[in-house]
Amino acid sequence: xxPFLVSRIGQGLIVMLLASLLIFSILRMIPGDPAQVxxxxxxxxxxxxxxxxxxxxxxxxxxxxxxxxxxxxRGDFGRSFSRxxxxxxxxxxxxxxxxxxxxxxxxxxxVVGVPLGxxxxxxxxxxxxxxxxxxxxxxxxxxxxxxxxxxxxxLAVHFDLLPIxxxxxxxxxxxxxxxxxxxxxxxxxxxxxxxxxxFVRSSLMEALNQDYVRTARAKGLRERTVVLRxxxxxxxxxxxxxxxxxxxxxxxxxxxxxxxxVRPGFGTLIISGVQFRDYQLIQGMLVVLVTVFVTANxxxxxxxxxxxxxxRVS
Amino acid sequence: xxxxxxxxxxxxxxxxxxxxxxQWFDAGYRVxxxxxxxxxxxxxxxFGLSALLAPWIAPHHFADQIRGTRLLAxxxxxxxxxxxxxxxxxxxxxxxxxxxxxxxxxxxxxxxxIGVPVGYCAGYAGRWADAILxxxxxxxxxxxxxxxxxxxxxxxxxxxxEVAITLGIGAIPNFARLARGQVLQEKERxxxxxxxxxxxxxxxxxxRHIAINTLPPLLVQAALVVAFSIVGEAALSFLGLGASxxxxxxxxxxxxxxxxxxxxxxxxxxxxxAALALLLVALNFLADAIVEATSPYVRNR
Numbered sequence: 093x094x095p096f097l098v099s100r101i102g103q104g105l106i107v108m109l110l111a112s113l114l115i116f117s118i119l120r121m122i123p124g125d126p127a128q129v130x131x132x133x134x135x136x137x138x139x140x141x142x143x144x145x146x147x148x149x150x151x152x153x154x155x156x157x158x159x160x161x162x163x164x165x166r167g168d169f170g171r172s173f174s175r176x177x178x179x180x181x182x183x184x185x186x187x188x189x190x191x192x193x194x195x196x197x198x199x200x201x202x203v204v205g206v207p208l209g210x211x212x213x214x215x216x217x218x219x220x221x222x223x224x225x226x227x228x229x230x231x232x233x234x235x236x237x238x239x240x241x242x243x244x245x246x247l248a249v250h251f252d253l254l255p256i257x258x259x260x261x262x263x264x265x266x267x268x269x270x271x272x273x274x275x276x277x278x279x280x281x282x283x284x285x286x287x288x289x290x291f292v293r294s295s296l297m298e299a300l301n302q303d304y305v306r307t308a309r310a311k312g313l314r315e316r317t318v319v320l321r322x323x324x325x326x327x328x329x330x331x332x333x334x335x336x337x338x339x340x341x342x343x344x345x346x347x348x349x350x351x352x353x354v355r356p357g358f359g360t361l362i363i364s365g366v367q368f369r370d371y372q373l374i375q376g377m378l379v380v381l382v383t384v385f386v387t388a389n390x391x392x393x394x395x396x397x398x399x400x401x402x403x404r405v406s
Numbered sequence: 407x408x409x410x411x412x413x414x415x416x417x418x419x420x421x422x423x424x425x426x427x428x429q430w431f432d433a434g435y436r437v438x439x440x441x442x443x444x445x446x447x448x449x450x451x452x453f454g455l456s457a458l459l460a461p462w463i464a465p466h467h468f469a470d471q472i473r474g475t476r477l478l479a480x481x482x483x484x485x486x487x488x489x490x491x492x493x494x495x496x497x498x499x500x501x502x503x504x505x506x507x508x509x510x511x512x513x514x515x516x517x518x519x520i521g522v523p524v525g526y527c528a529g530y531a532g533r534w535a536d537a538i539l540x541x542x543x544x545x546x547x548x549x550x551x552x553x554x555x556x557x558x559x560x561x562x563x564x565x566x567x568e569v570a571i572t573l574g575i576g577a578i579p580n581f582a583r584l585a586r587g588q589v590l591q592e593k594e595r596x597x598x599x600x601x602x603x604x605x606x607x608x609x610x611x612x613x614r615h616i617a618i619n620t621l622p623p624l625l626v627q628a629a630l631v632v633a634f635s636i637v638g639e640a641a642l643s644f645l646g647l648g649a650s651x652x653x654x655x656x657x658x659x660x661x662x663x664x665x666x667x668x669x670x671x672x673x674x675x676x677x678x679x680a681a682l683a684l685l686l687v688a689l690n691f692l693a694d695a696i697v698e699a700t701s702p703y704v705r706n707r
Contacts, residue, residue, distance in 0.1 A: 110545045121561050232690045233683035235637045237644060238660060241675050245667050256668065340550035347552060348641050352664070363645055366560045374560050381553055 096397050104390035111382045112164070116157050119371040126371070147171070160375070169376035179376040182361060187380070189259055190346055190357035193280065196273050197342045200281030201288055202335075206328075208285070209292025213327075214319065216297060224289045231283040236345045240279035240352040247275060257354035276353045280345035284338040291334050292327070299327035329400050336392030340385050433622075436699030443695030449688035453681075457504040464497035468654045480673050487673035490666065495677045498654035503681055505655045506636045509570045513635035514628055516574025521581025522624065526612050528582065529589030540586065546579040555638060559647055566649040569642050573635040584627050588620035622700035626693045633689035640682060656682050 127144035128135070135143070144150050147170070148159060163170065169179035208227070211220035234242070248256045254271055262269030299305065300323050308318045350359030358377060365373040437443040456463055466472065471491055480487040486495035528539040546554065555572050562568040592598065593616065601611050636656075642648045643657030651658060656678040663674035 107545070110541075111549070114545055115557065118557055118561060229687065233687040234679065235641060235682070235686075237641060238679050238682065241660060241664055241667065242679065244664070245672060245675060249668055249670065344550045344552035348645060351645055362556055363647070366556055366647055367564070369560055369563075371560060374557065378549075378553060378557060382549060385550060 093397070097394060100390055100393045100397070104386050107386050108382065111386070112161055112379060113157070115375055115378045115382075116160065119375055120153065122369055122371055164376070164379055169379070170372045172370055172373045179373050182373065183376055183380055186357050186361050188261070189355055190350065190359070192262055193273065193276055193350065193355065193357065194339075194342050194346045196277040197280040197284070197346065198339070200277050201284040201338060201342070204281065205285035205288030206292055206331075209289035210296060210324070212289060213293040213296030213300070216293075221293070224286070224293060227282070228286045228290055231286040236279050236283055237348045237352050239282060240275065240349050243275045243279055244352075259353075259355045272353075272355075276346075276349050276355060279349045279352070280342055283345070284341050287341075288331070288334060288338065292331055295330055296323060296327040299323040302326075329396070332392050332395050332399070336388045339388035343381055343384065433696075433699050437692075437695045440695040440698050442691040443699065446688045446692035446695060449684055450692065453503055453685060453688070454507065456500055457507045460500045460504045464494075464500045466494040466497045468498045468501040469493065469652050470497070486677040489662070489674055495659075495674065498659060499656070499677045499681050502654045502656040502659055502678060503685065505566060505649065505653065506639055506682075506685065509566065509573065509639040510632035510635045512567075512570035513573035513577055513638075514632050516571060517577025517581050517631055518624070518628060520574075521578040522585045524578070525582040525585025525587075526589050526616070529586035530593060530608060530612055530616075536586070539582070543579040543582050547583070551576055551634075551638070552641070555642065556647075559642070564647045564650075566639075566643075566653070566655070569639050569648045570635075572642075573638045576638070577631045577635070580631070581624070581627060584623055585620060588623060589616055592616045592619050622696065625700075626696045629689050629693040629696065633686050633693075636682070636685055636689070640678075 125140075127140050127147065127149050131140045131143040141150075148156055151159075160170065167180050169183065171177065172179050172182060208220060208224050212218070212224040215221065231239075244256055247253050254274055256275075259272050260268040262273065300319075302323075305318060305323050308322045309315075313322075346357070347359045347362055350357045351363065358381070361373065362377055364370070365377065438447060471493055472488070476488065476490060484494050484496060486499055489495055489498070524539055524543075528536040549557075554576050558572040558575055559568060562571060589612070597615060598611060601615050606614070639648060639655065640657035640660065643655040644661045645657075646661070648657060649655045651662075659678040660675065663671075663678070666674050
């Protein structure tokens with residue numbers, strides 16, 4: 093198990109390193125001089141030079157990269173160009189609201205997607221299967237942020253059930269916090285839940301066709317035992333991979349759905365970062381997002397190895 | 407199918423029937439015979455035509471403000487109603503679809519024209535070219551889609567053309583990966599060996615022999631990329647990173663509709679939503695229909 097763990101984590105670190113290099117070099121291609129921007133429009137050339145030296149832009153690119161990466165590892169992402177504050181502070185402020193939403197979305201996806209997939213898979217063509225299909229059709233046609241708008245229209249405006257925009261920290265006031273969380277969670281969770289349900293469905297249907305299920309039935313086990321103890325355990329193994337991929341979807345979804353519901357978080361930061369071409373800020377945010385994404389994949393790989401011994405041996 | 411026009415072939419012990427027509431006609435015919443294919447072709451045909459002819463069929467120009475028609479509900483005069491600046495929403499959605507399709511086509515052209523050759527080269531050449539190109543592709547795929555788009559947009563700046571380029575770049579790794587996988591499968595086939603024995607060079611083998619056989623999955627991917635790019639364009643212009651306001655993209659329409667939702671003005675948000683939903687469902691149906699029409703296993707049902 094140990095060599096398996098080490099190799100998976102090592103692979104994750106390599107991807108992270110490549111990704112940071114890619115982010116760093118792509119963002120260097122931005123036209124314009126950040127030192128000039130930071131110094132202000134009517135700064136003298138000497139002042140611009142001074143700023144350039146201050147933020148280290150006069151040094152060779154590889155040295156800048158090394159400084160940035162070693163800083164980033166310690167949580168120091170440099171100073172934001174557009175907001176003249178530490179990027180690290182901005183990120184820490186945005187992390188909690190976004191993590192809250194993404195976690196809620198993940199839970200929603202699993203809680204809705206897995207049971208729906210199971211019921212659909214147990215009886216293809218039955219009622220749950222129709223619901224799952226309808227679900228997929230809806231999410232194919234309606235992107236998450238549009239779904240958010242429709243939720244606002246129906247749940248908040250028409251039935252006046254939920255507050256529309258903003259956020260109350262969930263650790264300060266759980267009930268109010270949850271109210272603000274409901275619609276954004278559904279908006280980012282529906283699409284991934286539909287994909288998950290379809291995947292669980294086909295995976296379960298395949299497992300139910302296997303010989304060991306027929307054996308289990310033949311020896312007189314109750315159907316519930318057959319499904320839960322025999323078919324399901326094998327059917328859910330490939331689902332782990334999908335879960336990791338869906339983390340990426342959830343992150344993308346959270347970024348834009350946060351804007352719809354005017355929630356503070358990564359969404360607003362990213363938009364202002366892109367609009368002001370604040371590459372220190374964008375760089376920092378991307379590193380955090382890629383870290384989350386890569387971690388999810390590494391965890392999925394390891395979980396895969398835990399539940400399926402064949403993988404960690406080979 | 408008329409009996410006289412069928413031919414039977416024995417392929418690996420299975421009797422298969424083909425209509426005696428070109429492969430292209432054949433595939434198109436099958437797509438048009440599927441129910442999903444029919445729905446897709448009709449919707450896409452209507453949308454495509456009206457996008458093309460928008461300047462002639464739109465009742466108003468997208469920026470025309472018609473006095474005394476502020477925020478009217480749908481009626482025969484204004485099919486989709488009017489917005490807060492007294493503009494006809496039907497015309498605005500029509501132009502919005504035009505931009506969506508433009509972005510979809512542009513992204514597809516960029517993604518396919520770079521991604522597919524890269525995939526072919528990696529797959530056919532193998533060894534170090536394959537290793538280097540595919541590591542690059544894997545790194546690009548390691549980012550969730552919108553994140554990649556935001557990096558590229560930071561560099562390019564904002565605007566519709568920039569969005570199309572960004573989404574096109576985002577589609578490259580998917581095409582490359584798919585094309586490579588297809589070539590890896592095809593290049594071991596006997597017909598490639600036969601072509602090589604006859605002295606055909608790698609470029610000729612890829613272009614004349616392999617390419618045609620790798621096309622169906624690439625077409626499926628193409629339909630999905632167009633759908634994804636249309637969502638992407640709507641999302642990015644919704645976020646204010648695409649076209650700027652007087653231009654009516656579906657994303658901008660959705661963005662400006664949201665402040666009126668609370669006042670019960672439902673048609674403003676519904677018009678772009680409906681257009682978007684129809685386009686996306688049609689493109690996904692088209693992808694399904696192409697799978698059905700070109701997959702050898704379901705062919706002879």
